[in-house]
Amino acid sequence: MNRLRAITPVLLLLAGISCGPQQERVTVLKFWGFGNEGEMVQPLIREFERMHPDIRVEVQQIPWTAAHEKLLTAYAGGSTPDVCQLGNTWIPEFTVLNALEPLDRFAGASATLQLDDIFPGVLRTNIIDSALYGVPWYVDTRVVYYRKDILQQAGYEEFPATWSGVLKASEAIQRIAAAKKKVAYPFFLPTNEWVPAIALGMQSGGNFLKNSGANGNFSGPEFTRAFTLLSEFYAKRYSPSGMQLITNLYNSFSDGVIVMYITGPWNIGEFTRRIPPHQQKLWMTAPLPSMDSLTPGISLPLGTSLVMFRESRHKEAAWKLIEYLSSVETSVRFYGMTGNLPPRRSAWRDSALASNVYAAAFYRQLQRVDPLPQIPEWEQIVIRLQTYVEYVATGTLAVPEALRRFDGEVDVILEKRRWMVENAR
């Protein structure tokens, strides 16, 4: 197969010589996929090529760990692909570079792509200054995975809808465990994750930044409320304040040391595989609890989009590929191959997804996700937040002091942005 591909140029050349100018022109598209997805997408691409004999797609696999630097160097070197998958948190960065092609004109004219069928919160992450820069390929958000049986023992038939309910349930669970002389951390909030902190922050009103995104506002009232709630879980030992206690999440979950845990869709597969068979009926998923009366609580609009680079010289063909990969049928097949959740709501009516009891929580949650600040520095900021989660979890710093210091660090990161805002550029 590969040897055949290697001599294809020679064959094409020979064919060109014999057929002369009548030879049909084949458009060659470059598609970059990351890690495993770059490989899993291959059969879909082959089918796309069968449907469009005039388009050939060269898929290039980029290691996940080096994807970001590879894309930026490619931009600097003017060697970007035509189409690429891009985490939707990276879109602001590439629009600052003016590297992405706005897709509104294609999307408007498309017969198959219905933007209003896409989860609105996720779609909004692809829109910057009211222009569309990416089409969601698969979606991702965070929900709670929990042990049904243990919550039932604590008196909860349903998963608590609010955080105060979760705190009460945690207390009950810990009391029961203590009576049995067992260790229990009812709600596992890893200190090396920023997701719970940011989700709580969104629920308490967002406002992470101020002055048009030129300064940090993490010490403002909204995030302080969120961080205080988070710190309560550590202070009351509902969550371990270090990582060394939980070396194997799945074992701890199956032993009942951990009862609730916030994580993403890939863990449906992992839980199914790694929790022992006799315990399979004991775990369930639920949307995030809420800080107010509106349920479920807001979560993060994560996921991966398909983008077209401005430098592409085959934009029509590139759009066809984006349209094909993001279609309902393809995304359902892709779900079957990878477990990646489809962005189109109509795709969820497909039996494979509709019958998955664990996916239901994701469906409900995806209706309630809000966009994060769309600035290129955002990822750098939230990664730094992890350090402050640890400070608070271990009691090294009190919440107000931690957030004051964090804002100081955020302001250093945003220095350039501040200069641009001040000079109104």
Add this chain to the structure above:
Amino acid sequence: MKRRTMSLLLNSGLFLIGLTTLAPVLWMLSASFMPSGEAGTFPPPLFPSAPTLEHYAALTERLSMMRYFLNSFIIAGSVTVVSTLLNSMAGFAFAKYQFAGRDRLFGALLSGMVVPAQVTMLPLFLMMKEMGFVNTYVGAVIPGMASIFGIFLIRQFVSAIPDSLIEAARIDGGSEFRIYRTVILPLCKPILLTLALFTFMGTWNDFMWPLIIMTDQSNYTLQVGLANLMGEHVLDLELMMAGSVVTIIPVLALFLVFQKHYVRGIMVGGVKE
């Protein structure tokens, strides 16, 4: 009696250290023959229950490892040939010629070894782009065509060659290049082999530069291809082990064949200052 205890202690110590050093590699070899999923079970199996070659087959069929192998070979081979030549000439010049600013120049070069190479990556990439070498073998080879360490190694070795040999060749009327070719190069054989092996291994094992400079997957090297296998949610452990075996074997074979020279060369380069 005391001697025998000493010998026993020493040899068992060596055995233990040897086992520790070898264990990870042996386990990799063993895991590469395990059926899919077996290596990820607990307790970790030491040997495959039913040895299989499927992962090696998958590497060549599914992941075009042969192509990567060839790319790695071409790039590492070219760098080795060119850099051995250039470094040996420069090292010879530093060792056996008197010219103004020689020691200062050599010192300046040595201080360059302290600069973290990563800092040059972006300017270098932009230069390659201006020169049109992005996504070409040339672009992958050029930055490795001479190395400060190589020059240093050769200079150390050549310094030890008696001047009288060179003077004798001069009296016989040999040109300077002839002296280099007929006197210096043959005497330098062990260090040249060392340097060549060293360069080949270094280039073969390099990951970052080929990743950045090669934009087409058909130009990827083995290391880049292998890094691709290291996903976030790793499932194909046995496949990755097979990939690791494939990347290690060629350099290992080279080392085994030439190790005598290699070891001698390193010893020469290391001892003198």
Add this chain to the structure above:
Amino acid sequence: MNAAPRAAAAWIFLSPALAVIGIFFVLPVLAAFALSFTDFDIYALGNWDYFRFVGFQNYVRIFETPLFWTALRNTFYFVLAGGPLSVAVSLGTALMLHSKLARFRTFYRTVFFLPVVSSLIAVAIIWRYLYHPAHGLLNYALSFAGIGPVDWLGDTAVAMPAIIVMAVWKNFGYNMLIFLAGLQNIPDDLYEAAHLDGASGWQQFRSITLPMLKPTTVFVVMITVIGYFQLFAEPYVMTQGGPLNSTTSIVYLMYEQGFRWWSMGFAAAIAFVLFAIILAFTLVQMLLQRSVKR
């Protein structure tokens, strides 16, 4: 023979290598040095209007960045713990192999050198698995000693030691060879004379082996320190600088700032601060050595 044509010949021999190093190494280094006085970043890359010369601002900012101090601490941890350990293991194995009592010396020499020639990516794949908290070989072995599972790469307290162990495993064979060479260069008659004088094995080691090995040791320490200060590849492939930056080294920080966040100016400044640190360290080492000689 006059010197002029010979100097010309020297330059002809030098010029190809110097040209390559000049164009593809020195020039990029100078460019990076120039960049370190600018705020070249993602905004400037997108639009040159956002490009500024900022003087020493990047250098000031380095010392205001908490992550830099973390990285500095981690790097010193790696150099001061990993460096001596690596040299000690190299010296120890070299002494053992040099002993006339040792058997299969060539075999062991090859085995010890095997990790040196292996590619780091392959090594990372193996070691990430050995270190796996749930089904890794290391935790399995430790479980027999009653030691509970350790999350080697996920726990901030043990991640750096885990990196150090892997780095020592990967690198000690190289220095071992250099030590072996040093040992072989010690004339046998020194030992014979000492033996006749009735010196014990330990006395011989103290008064002959160690002093004679000094130049070699100095060399090995020097290259080890320089190399270990530039720690990057191991955390890059094993931990991505984590968990919670506990394996973020200075070069890793530079790489992350430059290629992940694209703050190229800032990243370049970090590189030159490291350059200054290594240079200072090397100079101190040379001065110490000179004062000891006197």
